[in-house]
Amino acid sequence: MTTFVLFGGTGDLAKRKIIPALYSAFVNGRLDASFSFIGAAREVLNDDEFRKRVAASIETYGCKEGKTDTEKVADFLALTYYSKIDAREPDDFNVLKQRLHTSESNATLFYLATGPDIFIPVVEQLSKHGLVEGNARVVVEKPLGRDAQSAKEINHSLRNYLRENQIYRIDHYLGKEMVQNLLALRFANLFLEPLWNRKWIQDVHISIAEQVGVETRGDFYDHTGALRDMVQNHLLQLVSIVAMEPPVNANPDAIRDEKVKVLRALHKFTPEEVSKKTVRGQYRAGAVDGKPVIGYQSEPGVPTSSRTETFVAIRAEINNWRWAGVPFYLRTGKRMASRSAEITINFKPIPYSIFGKSQGPLRSNRLVISLQPEESVQLFMKAKEPGEGIRLSDVALNLDFAEASNSRRVESYERLLLDALHGDLTLFVRDDELSAAWEWVDPIMNAWNNDSEGLKSYIAGSWGPAASSYLLAQNGAAWGEEYVEG
Ligand code: BG6
Numbered sequence: 001m002t003t004f005v006l007f008g009g010t011g012d013l014a015k016r017k018i019i020p021a022l023y024s025a026f027v028n029g030r031l032d033a034s035f036s037f038i039g040a041a042r043e044v045l046n047d048d049e050f051r052k053r054v055a056a057s058i059e060t061y062g063c064k065e066g067k068t069d070t071e072k073v074a075d076f077l078a079l080t081y082y083s084k085i086d087a088r089e090p091d092d093f094n095v096l097k098q099r100l101h102t103s104e105s106n107a108t109l110f111y112l113a114t115g116p117d118i119f120i121p122v123v124e125q126l127s128k129h130g131l132v133e134g135n136a137r138v139v140v141e142k143p144l145g146r147d148a149q150s151a152k153e154i155n156h157s158l159r160n161y162l163r164e165n166q167i168y169r170i171d172h173y174l175g176k177e178m179v180q181n182l183l184a185l186r187f188a189n190l191f192l193e194p195l196w197n198r199k200w201i202q203d204v205h206i207s208i209a210e211q212v213g214v215e216t217r218g219d220f221y222d223h224t225g226a227l228r229d230m231v232q233n234h235l236l237q238l239v240s241i242v243a244m245e246p247p248v249n250a251n252p253d254a255i256r257d258e259k260v261k262v263l264r265a266l267h268k269f270t271p272e273e274v275s276k277k278t279v280r281g282q283y284r285a286g287a288v289d290g291k292p293v294i295g296y297q298s299e300p301g302v303p304t305s306s307r308t309e310t311f312v313a314i315r316a317e318i319n320n321w322r323w324a325g326v327p328f329y330l331r332t333g334k335r336m337a338s339r340s341a342e343i344t345i346n347f348k349p350i351p352y353s354i355f356g357k358s359q360g361p362l363r364s365n366r367l368v369i370s371l372q373p374e375e376s377v378q379l380f381m382k383a384k385e386p387g388e389g390i391r392l393s394d395v396a397l398n399l400d401f402a403e404a405s406n407s408r409r410v411e412s413y414e415r416l417l418l419d420a421l422h423g424d425l426t427l428f429v430r431d432d433e434l435s436a437a438w439e440w441v442d443p444i445m446n447a448w449n450n451d452s453e454g455l456k457s458y459i460a461g462s463w464g465p466a467a468s469s470y471l472l473a474q475n476g477a478a479w480g481e482e483y484v485e486g
Contacts (some may be wrong), residue, residue: 001034001107002421003100007085007122008113009039010053012216013141017172018113019054020061021413026076027066028408030418037076038099040085050082063411087121093129100131107135109421116144120157127161139168139420142233143224147445148438155431168420169429173234175412175419177401178371180427182241182343183255185369185377192367193246195347196322202364203327203477205344206238209336211288213460214310218301225308227280227448230332232441236263237429239328242343243318252425256433263436267317274447275454279467281311283335286460293335293460307455310334313468314444315475329472331479335460341371344480355390363394363483375401 004022008014025031039050055077058067066072083099085092100108110126112119119140126132140158145151158167173179186192195201208230214221221229240259247254269277284295297304311333318328347365355362368378378396385391419427448454456465463469463481472478 001036002032003036003038003108004417004421005038005040005083005096005100005108005110006113007040007111007118008141009050009082010041010043010045011113013113014039015053015057016061017413018111018417019057020063021411021417023054023058023066023073023076024063024411024414025418026079027063027069027072030414031421036079036081038081038083038096040083040096042084042086044084045082047080047082051077051080054080065408085122087118087125090125090128093125093131097129097131107137107421109137109139109417111139111141111417111420113141116140116154119154123158123161132162132166135423137166137168137420137423138162139170139417141170143228144169144434145438146228148435148442151434151438155434159431164431165425167431168425169431169434170416170420171233171237171429172412172416173237173371174427174429175414175416176341176371177409177412178369178375178377179238179241181375181377181401182369183250187246196345198323198326200347201326202346202348203329203475204242205329205331205342205346205480206235206242207329207331207344207479208234208341209332209339209463210334211336211339213283213293213335214296214299214302216300218299220301221310222302222306222308226310226312226332226334227441227445231312231314231330232437233429235330235332236266236437236440237433238343239263239266239316239318239330240433242345243323243328245322250426252428253430255426256430260430260433260436261320262318263433263440265318265320265323266436266440267319268440269443269447271443271447271450274444275451277315277471278444278448279311279313279456279465279471280309280448280454281333281456281458281465281468282306282308283310283333283460284457286335286462288335288337288461295460296335307452309448309455311336311458311464311468313464313471315471327475327477329477329479331464331468333458333464337461337463337481339373342480343369343371345369346477355392362392368396368480377401 006014006018055073058073083096112122145154240262243262244258247258282296286293296302296310297306313331316328316330345367349364353362362382366380370376377399380394380396382392383395385393416427456467458465469482
């Protein structure tokens with residue numbers, strides 16, 4: 001018997017991501033026969049009222065295999081219940097307890113899709129009511145803390161009630177198909193490993209560009225900003241997987257042991273370095289995909305005087321034998337020209353060209369791993385154009401995963417929920433990883449707080465402030481979209 005209890009069950013994340021992911025797992029036969037789902041939140045609702053919301057969430061955001069299958073929706077709703085819970089009301093937890101079957105074989109997964117201030121009171125009550133013993137697991141959403149100190153406090157408090165292997169810190173980027181594929185690409189193939197180091201790699205770009213603005217989350221976002229919302233977690237997780245040493249095996253801790261070493265080896269910036277190696281920006285009114293959009297300061301919930309960054313670019317460095325001297329250019333932004341998440345490994349130029357000057361400078365080989373909107377791995381090589389004489393051009397060896405496989409695409413939330421239900425911690429973040437990531441981010445945040453001049457503006461629908469291009473141009477590099485073939 002497995003029960004999934006969703007705190008924050010009436011919230012935005014539940015509606016858009018978690019409930020549709022759970023439903024998709026159900027429709028695809030991935031949940032065991034005795035599964036049940038309890039939504040929990042402060043609002044007073046009965047089971048049927050909650051079921052109506054679940055049905056609406058499936059209708060709007062559900063997977064295409066199942067959203068129109070009224071029988072399946074009805075079956076899912078029959079497993080769905082609601083429990084009103086206020087974290088400060090111990091009695092509410094008694095009611096929840098009655099709803100849960102607590103025999104030995106029971107596995108309960110508590111998912112805390114709430115603000116971080118509620119995590120500890122909820123976990124404390126769960127523990128006091130004997131609900132986190134045995135097989136119980138707790139998933140906690142980001143942001144976990146606002147800085148290294150607060151993250152440490154939250155981790156410490158969680159550990160008062162839970163063992164580390166009961167805590168599932170979710171970073172949904174780790175559930176993306178291509179992120180896992182990166183592990184396969186790196187550690188199941190021979191030819192990349194000898195090249196995967198400072199001797200052969202010029203630089204690494206990791207860019208997550210979004211077209212959306214802050215949508216309905218203006219107030220939350222304004223207290224968070226892009227550095228905490230995207231860099232501290234998603235971008236640094238990608239850095240750690242690109243840069244890690246081969247783990248001794250594929251067990252969760254073996255992989256996380258290697259990832260945390262990368263995070264600890266990230267060079268921490270002095271305040272002077274922060275001003276040279278980071279760029280932050282905020283979007284003003286512009287147009288995305290030809291449609292006019294408002295500027296960040298006019299978004300609902302955002303003060304007109306806001307100094308919060310919606311764009312970040314950083315030239316990071318990893319101080320270890322494999323990567324010393326190789327720039328890792330990280331970038332993320334809202335309201336950018338297009339939606340894409342990509343990792344580009346730029347190899348060094350060939351030492352000498354036998355083809356002479358007529359070919360112009362040759363862009364060196366690069367490996368582009370695209371997470372979204374499409375999933376692909378492309379290795380760009382030089383080849384001769386067909387026809388007379390030798391003219392070189394860039395051709396891609398292309399692994400297109402949509403074409404290469406007919407298997408069902410599993411969305412990251414569904415994958416991670418199923419992993420948590422099966423007790424697989426591989427794609428969840430360990431406490432030491434989280435601390436190491438915050439320790440690298442803290443000096444950047446502190447320096448920005450003391451520098452009122454540094455925030456640049458950019459037009460919505462562009463690729464960010466000009467300073468972001470300059471950050472790379474200083475090293476003779478350019479972001480992918482700026483590159484002009486020589
Ligand atoms: C979330 C951030 O973690 O990731 C959002 O809080 C962001 O601000 C989202 O929009 C991006 O995720 P994805 O999967 O759409 O790239």
